[in-house]
Amino acid sequence: MTRLHVVSGKGGTGKTTVAAALALALAAEGKRTLLVEVEGRQGIAQLFETEALPYEERKIAVAPGGGEVYALAIDAERALLDYLQMFYKLGSAGRALKKLGAIDFATTIAPGLRDVLLTGKACEAVRRKDRSGSFVYDHVVMDAPPTGRVTRFLNVNDEVAGLARIGPIHNQAQAVMRVLKSPETAVHLVTLLEEMPVQETVDGIAELRAANLPVGGVVVNMVRPGILDEAAVEAAANGRRTAVAGALAHALERTGSGSAVEPPVGPLLEQAREHTERLALEQQGRAEIAKLDLPAYELELLGDGVDLAGLYRMARELRKQGFL
Template sequence: MSTDWPRVRLHVVTGKGGTGKTTVAASLALALASHGKHVLLCEVEGRQGIARIFDVEPLPYEERRLATGLAAGGKSAGTVHALSIDPEAALLEYLAMYYKLGRAGRALDRFGVVEFATTIAPGVRDVLLTGKVFEAVQRNSRNKGARQYDAVVLDAPPTGRISQFLNVSDELAGLAKVGPIKHQADTMMTLFRSPRTAVHLVTLLEEMPVQETADGIEHLREAGLPVGGVVVNLVRPRDLKVKDLAAARKGALDRGAIEADLVTAGVDVDDALLDGLLSEARDHAERRALEDSQRKIVKALGIPAYELPRLAGGVDLGGLYELAQALRDQGLA
């Protein structure tokens, strides 16, 4: 199975709150880490969502091996490492790496400048967070001892903030018009705007998340950031045919025939059960109609769309692999 995004090294996953961004980012990382590929999964908001979903200890600011990738095609699976990026630690690392500030660097920390810089200047904070991601993507054999990755997946801030978050040089422009940090931001933008990056948007088949996805795509395009795919999450089971859905909505399903079927199948039928099944069918048909109308809107966005089922038992580690397989089958990974 070939992927729709063969050139992409940095997969940014965004979405409205509650749509399952972290779940999708985690499954995508597992899916990418097949065929012996090594993947880094990053989070930047300090929520420890990755640790929760994989049921491991809270992640430190350090790359940790998290899981084995999805096994595919008889080849050995790769690995997924995880990293929780913390702006203060990133600032100190950044200073040590680029400026060799020595005593002054320690003074910065002692005088509370680090906390200050990461609190007051959101642009600076975002440069640091994305800067670490940038560094992980750009790593090559010259970085001795550092682990190299075939792909980096970023569990990013929500759709409403994503363009601002990635558009670091504009965000910084109001504060620093010249100087090294501005230069750094510009270099990062070259990667973020290149075809090696794709920003995927997670949505549900509901009005508000779909609207927010459409707005998000528009903002990304305005900022010149590469739009990836739309991942439609938590899709309901589709156990009824279209014509049956229409009948269910109108309350016109054949009650007698259903009753007869249930008897054949050995179910104790009473009116309560029949009424219940028919009203469940009506609810489902109504929800499906809404989903279908939203699906049309998603389709009209004109970018590749991928669907993930809602797992009735919730998402655990096994569920993540199931979702990873679904992403792989559909070509996101």
């Protein structure tokens, strides 16, 4: 069973929103999920309408069926202090280094070190057990860096294990990669039905597969509903103005808009043409996604923006489509 869900996507596709909705979906029916943020943007706190998250695991939502969602904004400096204490028993020395600015210096000049600490903390949460031997969290969802950086981000511990041949650093790096490359992990990519996000998704999945990282599914976000029926779309695509005008007039009449005033058919026809062009591009995007041979899920565009109620709605839709 997949326990670590890594969610990535091109900027602007709504990956943080999807990660939050997925955490709610996975926490349903009494499960406990940890939602992890690694980029320091406090996007999770904004979505759940709560104060900025500290470096601690804090309950932020209750899912249907009594499940709980906890959240953690991982801070690289604090994660390094945890690492020093866990493997070298240098808790007090680590705090002294922090006061001197050495911790901040180390994590700033070595971005690879930051990624090691961030992935390591997330994997520690996946492996953590309570006194009875049960996992503390049924699922961990990571709001990961964008598609163009996610493969290197996840694969950084492979490089570290190669550099440090022996010792606790080598062992820790290998332990993290055992989690990230196991069936317990799945990397999901979020996209839109637009040319650039779809192409970046295709390229990102190719990179993940080349690095032997487990790919999960593709979430197509912000899908806009169709306005015209198939006959009207075909007529607009073929330039049959009379048929399209009739379909638009009928639609307006059904809503009561066409009885009082003459509908502005010209502008509506232009919108119908643009709509058909968009539908054609979306179908091309779906065809490219289908070639990936991966599970694909679609979430509709929420016209009023995403609030807490919208997150629960998205979570229900993910469960309905079998994203578990």
